[in-house]
Amino acid sequence: xxxxxxxxxxxxxxxxxxxxxxxxxxxxxxDEWEVAxxxxxxxxxxxxxxxxxxxxxxxxxxxxxxGAGDTFEQALESLQDVCPKRLLLEHLRFVLFGExxxxxxxARCLEALLRQGDVRLSASVYQTQGKAAPYVEDSTVETxxxxxxxxxxxxxQPAATVVEVLRGSYQGTPAxxxxxKERETVEAP
Amino acid sequence: xxxxxFELSPRQLAAMSVVAALSPAITLLPRRAALPGGFWAPLxxxxxYLLLVLCSFYTVKHHPKDGLGDSFCRLLGKPLGGLLLxxxxxxxLVLCAATAGLAAQRIADTAFAxxxxxxxxxxxxxxxxxxxxxxxxxxxxxxxxxxxIMGLGLLLLLPFSLQGGDWGPAFTSxxxxxxxxxxxxxxxxxxxxxxxxxxxxxxxxxxxxxxxxRDLSWGAAILCAVLALVALILLATFGPNLLKTxxxxxxxxxxxxxxxxxxxxxxxxxxxVWVYADxxxxxxLLHLGRRLLAQTVHRExxxxxxxxxxxxALGLALAGSTLDLNALFRxxxxxxxxxxxxxxxxxxxxxEWLRRRRGEKV
Numbered sequence: 160x161x162x163x164x165x166x167x168x169x170x171x172x173x174x175x176x177x178x179x180x181x182x183x184x185x186x187x188x189x190d191e192w193e194v195a196x197x198x199x200x201x202x203x204x205x206x207x208x209x210x211x212x213x214x215x216x217x218x219x220x221x222x223x224x225x226g227a228g229d230t231f232e233q234a235l236e237s238l239q240d241v242c243p244k245r246l247l248l249e250h251l252r253f254v255l256f257g258e259x260x261x262x263x264x265x266a267r268c269l270e271a272l273l274r275q276g277d278v279r280l281s282a283s284v285y286q287t288q289g290k291a292a293p294y295v296e297d298s299t300v301e302t303x304x305x306x307x308x309x310x311x312x313x314x315x316q317p318a319a320t321v322v323e324v325l326r327g328s329y330q331g332t333p334a335x336x337x338x339x340k341e342r343e344t345v346e347a348p
Numbered sequence: 349x350x351x352x353x354f355e356l357s358p359r360q361l362a363a364m365s366v367v368a369a370l371s372p373a374i375t376l377l378p379r380r381a382a383l384p385g386g387f388w389a390p391l392x393x394x395x396x397y398l399l400l401v402l403c404s405f406y407t408v409k410h411h412p413k414d415g416l417g418d419s420f421c422r423l424l425g426k427p428l429g430g431l432l433l434x435x436x437x438x439x440x441l442v443l444c445a446a447t448a449g450l451a452a453q454r455i456a457d458t459a460f461a462x463x464x465x466x467x468x469x470x471x472x473x474x475x476x477x478x479x480x481x482x483x484x485x486x487x488x489x490x491x492x493x494x495x496x497i498m499g500l501g502l503l504l505l506l507p508f509s510l511q512g513g514d515w516g517p518a519f520t521s522x523x524x525x526x527x528x529x530x531x532x533x534x535x536x537x538x539x540x541x542x543x544x545x546x547x548x549x550x551x552x553x554x555x556x557x558x559x560x561x562r563d564l565s566w567g568a569a570i571l572c573a574v575l576a577l578v579a580l581i582l583l584a585t586f587g588p589n590l591l592k593t594x595x596x597x598x599x600x601x602x603x604x605x606x607x608x609x610x611x612x613x614x615x616x617x618x619x620x621v622w623v624y625a626d627x628x629x630x631x632x633l634l635h636l637g638r639r640l641l642a643q644t645v646h647r648e649x650x651x652x653x654x655x656x657x658x659x660x661a662l663g664l665a666l667a668g669s670t671l672d673l674n675a676l677f678r679x680x681x682x683x684x685x686x687x688x689x690x691x692x693x694x695x696x697x698x699x700e701w702l703r704r705r706r707g708e709k710v
Contacts, residue, residue: 249603249613250612273600276457276458276603279603279604280585280600280601280603280604281512281604281605281606282604320512322585322586322604323512323514325590326514326585326586326587326590329587329589329590330589
């Protein structure tokens with residue numbers, strides 16, 4: 160009996176760390192999450208706008224959400240409020256910054272995301288020509304991914320990652336972001 | 349003395365010291381070593397800790413049934429030795445409470461961002477207390493298994509962490525500030541690399557004592573090498589300025605890892621592996637508290653003393669749950685633990701040497 164309890168109790172306690180809805184108050188199943196693939200950030204110095212594509216198997220199922228605020232943190236919160244399910248940004252593949260977003264603001268934005276545990280260090284960071292939101296609203300991740308790969312091939316330099324942008328910002332040597340072509344080009348087949 | 353009381357092997361004690369030290373090191377070291385060349389910190393202080401291990405070994409090696417605690421009473425006299433042991437016992441309970449808080453906070457921050465640390469704190473200390481009421485030899489055997497698991501975990505994670513780092517500055521700035529690096533190493537490694545010294549409190553139960561000094565020295569060397577490698581990878585990835593501002597930089601790093609595009613979210617693996625280190629350290633501190641309390645009050649080391657220590661540590665952890673643990677470690681716990689680690693071994697070794705030289709029967 161004693162041995163059984165010694166085995167059973169730690170096992171039961173270990174289950175506390177699982178995803179079951181009964182154990183941790185805010186635990187969620189996978190269908191209660193919206194997994195974001197791409198995030199576009201526009202910031203004109205006064206207002207930040209976050210636009211994101213949610214991952215979906217089919218093109219028609221994809222959804223786009225937008226949140227805005229005076230700061231990056233507020234915009235992120237607003238984006239979370241707009242989304243009907245819990246938004247998961249940890250699987251982001253790309254972060255696009257609009258043309259008007261300056262290097263230090265881009266770094267500040269990525270740091271805000273990092274401190275919330277919302278972004279992976281290896282996500283690629285790009286700058287767009289003009290605003291970033293339209294790229295997200297009218298394109299799929301696959302299209303954008305193709306365009307970005309072409310850009311990369313032309314420039315022969317890989318896109319900067321989140322950690323490179325942040326490290327460069329802290330060391331006073333901002334990373335150079337690859338620029339994605341204009342929106343018209345993105346829409347072309 | 350019962351048979352099982354001599355069941356600890358030097359290798360088990362070495363494994364215990366390495367695994368237990370990795371628990372706080374992964375949270376505390378990166379911030380302390382966040383300066384150019386900071387990865388040298390564990391290496392330059394490694395020599396000091398090897399010296400401390402050898403001093404501790406010299407103190408106990410001629411007295412087969414003695415641990416470091418017995419040496420305190422033997423060499424300093426029972427009143428002063430007992431007082432010091434009581435102080436150590438209480439300090440271990442404080443360390444246990446603070447470390448449990450740090451570990452619970454880390455688990456909550458890295459894997460369950462929407463949860464508070466309270467549940468993890470209670471579960472961690474509850475399990476550690478249950479284990480601390482049992483035999484030390486069980487913990488020692490568990491330490492060997494945990495050592496293998498953590499070794500495999502690190503072997504899996506570290507090679508994939510090498511990509512994306514800026515290695516040039518990490519190496520070229522290595523010897524810019526050797527003095528600062530040494531001092532930061534003392535601060536950063538004091539608490540963690542001091543554990544091989546604390547393990548000597550269990551030396552009275554060790555078999556094959558002639559290997560104790562050698563095995564624990566190897567343990568300290570492995571620990572310093574692993575910490576230096578982790579610090580180097582973190583410095584190359586984040587750079588010193590960014591690293592200084594991150595709370596759980598190692599877990600932030602592994603969060604971005606992808607294994608061949610097939611496995612992602614590696615921080616969950618890292619967190620689950622590190623739970624072994626947390627559990628082992630907390631249990632070890634409770635065992636230390638239990639043993640030293642028993643020695644102080646001259647009573648048999650009974651199981652309920654482990655329960656008393658566990659409840660006391662839980663009470664302390666809950667009472668201090670609102671404190672800034674990083675600041676507490678930096679300003680209070682690390683400096684005090686540093687002196688508690690650094691002062692006694694040479695002092696006791698010197699006293700032992702003097703007595704042996706005079707031919708006193710000790």
